[in-house]
Amino acid sequence: MLIKIAKPSDLHESEVTPESAYLSRRRFMGGLAGLGAGLAFAGSAHASEQRPDYKDVPSSDAPEWFKEKRDAAEWQAVVPSDPAQDKTAPFADASGYNNFFEFGTGKSDPARKAGTLVTQPWSVVIDGEVNNGGRFSLEDIASPSKFEERIYRLRCVEAWSMVIPWLGISLADVIQRAEPTSKAKYVRFETLVDPEQMPGQRSSFALIDWPYVEGLRLDEAMHPLSFLAMGMYGRELPNQNGAPLRLVVPWKYGFKSIKSIVRISLVEEEPLNSWQKIAANEYGFYANVNPEVDHPRWSQATERRLPNSLFNTNIIDTRMFNGYADEVASLYSGMDLRVNY
């Protein structure tokens, strides 16, 4: 096997940084500094008051509180540094090509079958090492924070990627309000279990031990890029995209971004995530996007940016931490990412 050992300096080495990337980096630094003050991405180069015009995006029957928050959202609070390459995927593709095994293993299964998921009312349990836990309605979770739109690259572990405009709130906000105790080291997330609503959970031959579980280190979860999405393309999340509440961690492979969350627990021990449980040699706890570390069955050096066509496969180089290295590489300084994949 061809193994290229990455020098530690590789993470920081980059070509001349385009101005927009520099600006977005500054914004994150600002965000980091302002964490305590509720994460104001002030002075953003792109943020706008105006809701972008999402053509051909079907509207949904959103509750009033959602519409109010959406109308007050900060649009394009985070945008890709290279808009020419990172074009937003059409809504039909982002909502028609999904991995959501609770609704089947085919890419179009979730879009066809997720209609049975009931997302209103929805509540989330926040528990574990927190002073301010309990069961919260979705509105309770959303209401103290301002909605933001973040246009992130989503890199699937299967070597394809899309650019998606999410609408939601910072994960750090929610965790801070729960007041983690000093024992809290990790955040563990759980998806709904309800075989009546989720046909994939009725299969007797499923390898996943439901509920689907994911986890982050507390500092990863508190990073300003970590996001809880409730909408996309200026509307509510479609069920197949993880309605009504999903995680988005753009520098990690997509499977970390757990969908339809019902429980968020602050814990002391590293949680065992669902894919790790099935195949620890293929899926690690960190699952940071890393072109240098192959999946045992395929290379992670490149990705197919979707949508593509038969005549243009749109294969592009995968970037370290999915192109968010400037923001997140410091979380992993001193760690061997080949071991902690």
Next chain:
Amino acid sequence: MPMPACFLSLWRVGVFIAALMPLIWWGWQIANNMAGPEPGRYLLLNIGQGALWLLLLTLSLTPLTKLTRWKGFSLIRRQLGLWALAYAAMHLLCYVLFILGLNWAQLGSEIVNRPYIIVGMLALLGLIALGITSNRWSMRKLGKRWKTLHKANYAILGLVLLHFLWVVRADMQEWLIYAAIGALLMCLRIPPISRTLPKLRQRIKHSA
């Protein structure tokens, strides 16, 4: 009951068209934007599955002939076998074109490094060997050994199922169905079981 010759040739043409139809259907879907945002992968997976279907169908023809004695089944065996080869070759072509983006160096390293690719390639090489020796000249030349050689189809089926198993991600159901059909077809060639098939035919005939 003897069938008129023209019916048998119609049957062969019908099978040819039926085997061609899925390719036209997938092509039509892609042309009409109905195959999702990654049409290359859509083709890759469907053609691969099609190859497995064709392989299973090919291997069902001998038991079906024994069960019915209808000439039509053995008449399409070579055709279906060659279709399985064609689909398998197109499956590889899709992988090289749409997943690797014609990166031949990467193909080399994938063939060496990924067990499921190795197994898939071995299966394809096996099908090519059987395809090359599927003509009358080879049958005459190889004599008795021809039959033994072409029983390698069962080994190829085993490789294909292994190739598929290593791609299964979260749910075993689909794979288990194919594996069960494959296992059944293999069992039907075990001599004691294989001998009961013509008897079964007699019994069905008498009870009818």
